[in-house]
Amino acid sequence: MADGRTASGENLLYLTDEQLRQGIEAMFFAYRGFTADPDRILSDMAYGRAHHRAIHFINRAPGTTVNNLLNILGVTKQSLNRVLRTLIEDGLVESHVGTVDKRERHLFLTEAGQALEGQLSDAQRARMRAAFRDAGPDAVAGFRTVLEAMMDSEMQHAYTRLKESGA
DSSP: OTTSOOHHHHHTTSOOHHHHHHHHHHHHHHHHHHHHHHHHHHHTTTOOHHHHHHHHHHHHSTTEEHHHHHHHHTOOHHHHHHHHHHHHHTTSEEEEEOSSOTTOEEEEEOHHHHHHHHHHHHHHHHHHHHHHHHHOHHHHHHHHHHHHHHSOHHHHHHHHHHHHHTO
């Protein structure tokens, strides 16, 4: 079809509850697979997924503020502070006082933090690369479209800003 949808794709506009349940379950198990490798790496360090997310987004936008990270992660300040305190104490993250606003704390990964982030990302990139290769470019584009459509509007804006930042 001219708009990129296949005849079978047209049928997906009218999903049954059973098809939606299967999609939900596939997403659940895919997420478990996607996080399994980093979880194994982090478990040896007594870290969890909150640590991984913080490390990922600090790496993605070096110098990001604690407030920006709070907005991206959607966690409480208390929860993020526990994670950051551990990462800072363990020498993976550095916190610098803002030059313009002394109340701001800017976050950077140390060399050790960058090495850990690389290890975590390499594992996830390998899994995604294999899945994307197997699925093909049309499926990858469709997958991204579905993920973006599932985001709340606030998250879509944060995601768009992150993509546009080129970080």
